Amino acid sequence: MDALSDVLRATRLKGGVFLHAEFSDPWCLSSQVSPENCARFLDSASDIIPYHYVLEGRLRVKTKDEPVVVLGPGQVVLLPRNDLHILGGDLSLAPVSGDDVVVPSTDGGLSTIRLGGDGERTRIICGFLGAENLDCNPIVSSLPSVLELAVGQGSGAEWIRSTFAYAADEIAAGRGFGNHSG
Template sequence: MDALSEVLREVHLNGGVFLHAQFNDPWCIAVSVTREHCGPMLGPSTHLIPYHFVAEGPIHMQVDGGEAVALRAGEIVLLPRNDLHVMGSDLALPPVRASEVIEPSLSGGLASIRHGGMGRSARMICGFLACDGHPVISALPKSLRLDVERSDGADWIRSTFRYAADEVGAGRPGSEAVLARLSELLFVEAVRRHVESLPADETGWLAGLRDPHVARTLALLHRDCARDWTLDGLGREIGLSRSALADRFTRLIGAPPMHYLAQCRMQLAARKLRGSQASLAEIAESVGYESEAAFSRAFKKAFGAPPATWRRRQG
């Protein structure tokens, strides 16, 4: 059982592509992706994870005042927190806001940027992953880098991604949808590689994925959060005593299993309230509450308002 896959299934990743950018040295832009950039492709999701695929490089990047890095051709960088970032041939140049140089497509296709001087060229395809907020997103660093041409494994994903990006860059229709779906798979691979790179003494949600017992517990809770779980029942499922499970889970995740389950139920309930027309009674049952009243009390405690009031405010 794969805990990360179970959780990311809940996150409801939805990929899209919105920009083809061509630059020539010298250039420097400041990028902040908004819902307006993504347009009708975005849907009801609440969080954006922009990504940039460097088709021709290098391109230098600095995220939210952090350390500058050089991105090579074939690399993709994802920004899980959608932080403001600066990209260019020379980051010491005064950055131009990307929104000031984006050229919307008159035909309804990808927007474009052509910016800079007369020097060496660089090119990138920009897209996004839309999702609901989730602990796995908040636990990620400001940026994730993945070399789609030099990494081991998932070769068919990378070769297809490169082909689709080249097709998009050439202005051929149809490849945007392929690229959007592949970006979801590449995000999962980038998160997996980040988990594998964490220090041995790391704690937190992502570190919990490396512990087989904690990872299995997370998968069970996310796969069926409505089940009437007990600490004893979880321990039997994964082969640990209740005390050993509680200690290990709390040390890595930062909350006891039953508290974590309650949080999962509330997060799922909020997504259902925002994204469906189901009744409060139906949502209460779907997240493990036997009565609407008990569900309403728990929801108000978590979100500061009864579920019906909270739902109206989302509209």
């Protein structure tokens, strides 16, 4: 077994999707995900790596120390240090705190955010990877604070796209996650 595999196995990452957001320009939001935000989907984790997957539209993401990243449909951004970050169509606007506009699910499904004006629409799915003591993990520590993933490339690209598309369809149909009968 190689050293990288040993480190990844020891990390014991858990993850999930916890939020569906619909924005329309102009909008700007600040966010920092806490383990409590993901508690329904996560037994325990001291550290969270949030991610945002763009279903539709354009998403701009900025942290204090990194340049703006612009994402389109099918792209993912991870925030390995879980820094406070700004999301928006127009990052020059004063950001609204995500905590102030999130609507928790009443049925165990995904929380939602709807924010913005009458302009171009952006839809995203927000999720997380969680583990204990990620700050001590040499791989995670070496990552930049904002990491854009090229989901459209590689052998798992279609699986990733179809998984998020399925999640979006379930949400749009009002079935969400956690309230299936059967």
